[in-house]
Amino acid sequence: MVFVGRKNELASLEAQYNSNRFELAIVYGRRRVGKTYLLNHFLAAHEGAYMVGLESGASNNLEALSQAVYRATGMVKTGQLQSTLPAFSTISAALTHLFEYSLNHRVVFIIDEYPYLAESIPSVSSELQALVDAYKDRSQLMLILCGSSMSFMENQVLGHKSPLYGRRTAQYKIKPFTYIEAHQMVPHLSYEDSAIAFGLTGGVAEYLSYFRDGDSLDESIISLFFTPTGRLVDEPSSLLKQELREPRQYNAILSAIAKGASRNNEIATKVDMTTGALNNYLKSLIDLQIIEKIHPVGSTSNKSIYAIKDFMYTFWYRFVEPNQGAIENFNGNLVYTQYVKPMLSHFMGPVFETMAEQYVQARIHCGTVPFLPQEMGHWWGTDSRTRQQVEIDLVALADIQKDPNAGPVRHLLVGECKWKNNPIGLDVLVSLKDKARVLHGEPYYWLFSKRGFGFIEDNERVELIDLPMMYEI
Template sequence: MFVGRDRELATLERRWNSSQFECVIVHGRRRVGKTTLINHFLKGRPAIFFPAIESNMDGNLKTLSNSIAMYRSMVDNAGTVTDDFVDTVASAPVYQDFESALESIFQLARSRRLVLVIDEYPYLAKADRSISSVLQHAIDRHKDDSKLMIILCGSSMSFMERQVLGYTSPLYGRRTAQIKVEPFGYTDVRKFLPRYTAEDAAIAYGLTDGIPQYLRQIDDTMSIRNNVRWNIIDPDCYLFEEPGNLLKQELRSPAEYNSIIQAIASGASRLNTIASSCHMETSSCSTYLRNLIDLGIVHKETPFGEDSPRKTIYRIEDSFFRFWYRFVPANMPLIRSGNGDIAVERIMQSMNDFMGMVFEDMCIQWLWANNASGKLPFLLLDAGRWWGADPKTHSQEEIDIVATGDEPKSMLFCECKWRSVPSSLRQLETLRYRSSLLHAEHGHFMLFSKTGFDDHVIERAKLDDDVTLIDFADM
């Protein structure tokens, strides 16, 4: 089942319909569905699909040569796969270098539209550092008289953003579009798991971070509890070893990165605290954190409206990693000793607490989705979390969402509660008090609640025109 990706598909369609040379960069973290998106777009279209491999250039040239031969045979045989087709591909001559293979592809695209996909482009660039320059020269020679559409796809975020999209890359200025494929939001997760209730779909979203490959492990004919038991914490399931496998694939020192993520999951949030917890120098720890940020696992954050380095904190951005590192190491003795049923009961007791930050993300998604709907007090232009000290009590205060927009003197303040009891008037009064710490001239207040609201806060919202109540059931 193919779900969502309407914006990404629309971009690819526009580039296809131009009938001119196009070079589209598709990037995003592993497991996010880049290849699935490209394959869905390619259905019914003439294409040479070249999956680069972790090998030397000879191995990659053989793979590319086979891909070109496969396309030629499909054209010659009107798309029919025969024994001759298989033999032709197997015996295809190997191009002597990447440049001659590219020349052949550009010639094939002189008179008809053709797509060349290079999947996992970083593998190819690793095999031969000159590849980007060779590709650049081929594009410069043929772009004005070619109907070729190139799609370069890669999972190595730092490589794609710095060495393909970056200013110093030979390909800088040759791309005609770029698509960053993001994890699914809650709305698309609901489509992915149609048998689930809204609440169970929300928890599944939190458990998987909206990563399609992780969502495929969730069975919506089973309860959330059983999915956690058998599809996340069972030692034999795919997701149990996924964090470690991903770190090994992407990073050179997985043990150090594992230690840093564990420290953040255990409550460390500032650089010196994380470094101290991991027994590292702060300079080394800073480098590791930067790489985790590139991978989308960790997020660097300052209070909304501030940019002071002293207030910078780090948190686990990927909610699947947040879940795994919070619950699996602590329950590993139970899991490894065959007591997974006890472990899952312990985890489920803390599920509402885990979902608090997930619900905040869902509420921000709802705000952006409804930004021009008339449901908000003004058009939002920026939003984020805020925290800081109360000068009166010297205690730390926090506001889940603060937003500003096209009314410069107005601010929106939001409180998000994922609890089993209705939100009360106390939450609204606390939010009003905390908002005073930001000195907004005009404040607007929104309460988001998983379980609705009690009568007292409902009555207050009827009297106060600056208050909006959003029940999860209506999101």
């Protein structure tokens, strides 16, 4: 299978490797996002070993660690997973052996699922800390600790309460693929279908790898989400069970948000909780990056709302969970064609806005934007002239001061995103220009359309961007 994306991460890992000094890299990110795949790809080009922390007792973990130390230190051939050598007597003995070896050898050592190892042998972080402190100036070890329990990695490995705090030399938060990378995972799909696959999977590598070459988009969606044995039919709820203690409450909260509740009190009413109690749950969901708290771009007002960040959860709570009975007992095919397919365009609205944001990021990267935005996102508020509610899909802004004697000038890039089956007309541009007046600045207007445009515009302040342009950047 082709290796997609992760150019920056690989370049930084390579740079760390080339330092020839002690390095401690922390790699973390949501489940199934591609951490292990990245690390194995990196390790394939270097001397070293990889182990996985086990959700099991201390002796099994010590055995796994010992075998990996034997491989890393050349006592067992790479590729040979198990040796007849007995496990080290303690974790400290195993790790000391590794650090001693690293005094004369550049060696990579990866501990995946580090939280499991640390749960089963709680002293491991302080053992590591002591060894790092004793050897770091002479060792050539490149140690990589990886985990998907975000709260554990963020609080207990990176956080100030961890014995390892301050010892890391780099940290990598592995993110889901962008829509462009997602397309490389499903090159057999058209741009339009690939964008839908990006939305349904939230850009998560493993889920994208389930879309089989010979299957159409509809066939893949039905077999993954709408058949009782489908690989994604239960995925979000089983992830919640792994990460959180009271999955039922979280299920109810996510379901309420996926179906449109966005303000704290609205969600609280839907799930029958006080807003105080709800806040703790919302915080955990933000930590897990399943939801996010957003406010209108450029605004300091407290108009924040909660939104699902991971589109796979939106899709699942809106279309799969409510139909689980029918999928189990009747025909998932019909559920999809009757209830889901007609609503896909609606589901794609916010996905397309995220794609537009990623497109602007890509243009920033290429240096082909009219100005460098300081902030970017969605905007909503009231137009004081008309007292009407206004929403703008995409706003990027920068306050730029060119003259020290005058105030800064607000530069704006305002975007409207239409996932519609017809080319969009001039009326969309006219209405965007009207809405943008509420932001008081100098706007550039970028229109994004799935099916192109029914007009031509020759104006340096306007860009008309269709799907092929978004993919062929």
